[in-house]
Amino acid sequence: MSLCTQTRFAAALADPAVAVPPGLTAWNGLQPQRRFAVYRNNVVVGLTGAIASRFPAAQTIVGEAFFSAMAAEFIRVHPPRSPLLLSYGDDFADFVERFEPANDIAYLPDVIRLEAARGKAYHAADVAPLDAAKLAALPPERLADLVFVPHPSLSILRSPHPLVTIWAMNAGEAELRSIEDWTAEDAMVARPHMTVEVRRMPPGGAVFLQALASGERLATAVEHAIENASAFDLSANLAGALQTGAFIAFH
Amino acid sequence: MKNSIATLALAGSLASALATIAAPAAFAAENNEKCYGVAMKGQNDCAAGKHDCAGKSTMDFDKGSFKLVPAGTCTSMKTPDGHGMLMPA
Known part of the structure; x- marks a missing residue:
């Protein structure tokens, strides 16, 4: 197939308004239009299924009908660029942010970002997290200059919405109920062993981890965290980072 | 002086x-292994390639899908299609 033929075929596949490419024949002599319509439908249904399986909490929030319609529009505008469906939908959150019918649900894009981070963590390389005992053996004067290596599965998300609570309620991790205390929540996602974990960050925690993950010294990361939240608890945050396997090494 | 205080902190x-x-309660190291060929359809944890992924297996005892099981127990599990395997087939 020439590149021109392929391009025309793909364009017609993505947009039902475009005429079926000339020269198509059906094996049983029936109209190629109908066979092509089946193909078109399979493409959309298959990709909608891929998106839905990556973002189940988002689907629960808006319902199946709304989600499918939103996904179909996404698929039309952002067809896959890679045969690997596991990364398809990485830009779904940005699309939903600009998708007018979903504007009322201001927290939806962040829920989708959290689910995308979970998928990324799921497929990230298996690496054993940092053994805390190695830190205990360090002389105290080295601590301030420590630089940590983040786990390949680590993501940190900051949200102006109660992101982790909303996600947990719609992912079946917590009971559904009205949220009395509508506050900002930051999240950390990592997969230290076999299971993807989502944690709600304590005050300053996201800034602290973000600084460390971007290669800042421990002392600098602590300064950033305290600037961000005066209630920052270094001990609790270090314990949390070590327990959730946020890092794999230090130097 | 400032540095030594920071170091102490x-x-x-x-x-x-x-x-x-x-503390032992907080330190729950996972001790599981991936066991292939033992999961009922739709009950798999994950596997690369044939589906995407957890709970998407469409075959009972699919040798390409795994279930997390306590370490050391996989190969002793018996299914109608043979024993559990530590590697996909």
Whole structure:
């Protein structure tokens, strides 16, 4: 197939308004239009299924009908660029942010970002997290200059919405109920062993981890965290980072 | 002077952080292994290639899908299609 033929075929596949490419024949002599319509439908249904399986909490929030319609529009505008469906939908959150019918649900894009981070963590390389005992053996004067290596599965998300609570309620991790205390929540996602974990960050925690993950010294990361939240608890945050396997090494 | 105070604070925080995670209840190291060929359809944890992924297996005892099981128990599991395997087939 020439590149021109392929391009025309793909364009017609993505947009039902475009005429079926000339020269198509059906094996049983029936109209190629109908066979092509089946193909078109399979493409959309298959990709909608891929998106839905990556973002189940988002689907629960808006319902199946709304989600499918939103996904179909996404698929039309952002067809896959890679045969690997596991990364398809990485830009779904940005699309939903600009998708007018979903504007009322201001927290939806962040829920989708959290689910995308979970998928990324799921497929990230298996690496054993940092053994805390190695830190205990360090002389105290080295601590301030420590630089940590983040786990390949680590993501940190900051949200102006109660992101982790909303996600947990719609992912079946917590009971559904009205949220009395509508506050900002930051999240950390990592997969230290076999299971993807989502944690709600304590005050300053996201800034602290973000600084460390971007290669800042421990002392600098602590300064950033305290600037961000005066209630920052270094001990609790270090314990949390070590327990959730946020890092794999230090130097 | 400022540096040594900062060092003391860091060392103190690290010490109490290490004490927190050394507590046995908090330290739940996972001790599972991936076991292929034992999951019923739709009950798999994950596997690359044929589907995407957890709970998407469409065959009972699919040798390409795994279930997390306690380490050391996989190969002793018997299914109608043979024993569990540590590697996909």
